[in-house]
Amino acid sequence: MNWSELAPKVKFESLNGKDQPKNMFPGFSIWDWGTGRFSQTLGGMKTAFPGGEIVIVDYEYEHSRNMRAPSSVGMQRGLTLCFLRHPSLNLPEMHVRNEAPIQKVFKRAIGRHDIFFAEDPEFSERFEVQGPEAKVHQLFRPEVRSYFLRHFEFAPLRMETAGDTILLHFGMMISPDDSRLLIYRIMEIAGFWAKDKIDYEVPPEFFFKAEA
DSSP: OOHHHHHHHTTOEEOOTTOOHHHHSTTOGGGGSTTSOSOEEEEEEEEEETTEEEEEEEEEEEEEOOTTSOTTOOEEEEEEEEEEEOTTOOEEEEEEEEOOHHHHHHHHHTTOOOOOOTTOHHHHHHEEEESOHHHHHHHSOHHHHHHHHHHHSSSOOEEEEEETEEEEEOSSOOOGGGHHHHHHHHHHHHHHHOSSOOOOOOOOGGGGSOOO
């Protein structure tokens, strides 16, 4: 099932040529990944609800290029990005990703450090968090850290926040059929940090399944 087939089933709209995520959500570091050449939107869908919106999009960018290769030949990488914007969110510029402890050791060896939670070494070993330290500690309350460990300790996670918007992805491109989990997770995370309850219910799972 593609995005244009899924969108009406879950009461979203398909993205059109005017819907450019870079313009809709500027300032996120994801747009600076790779060589900065040949990025494109491959499809996606969006929905508006009271006060907010969700946009989910397949995004492809040139990850790297062999210097001996022609300028038009590069290595492409695809990501399925999910954005949630709502005025009840007021978040700092923050980056979160999960990683194996051995990656942490390597980064410390070359002088890279992230925010440490002395009261929760398990979380600190599994997640790299970058942002204003005092605000990050305030946001990652014990129940939030527990949530991230339960759902993302071994599953891929890449997240950015800025102001009223959260960007979540799994570091890969996923099929539209699997996008409910991405939407569901971003709603749960937003629920921890929103000032007021966000009035949106994720469509039931069976709508995301292709008909036999």
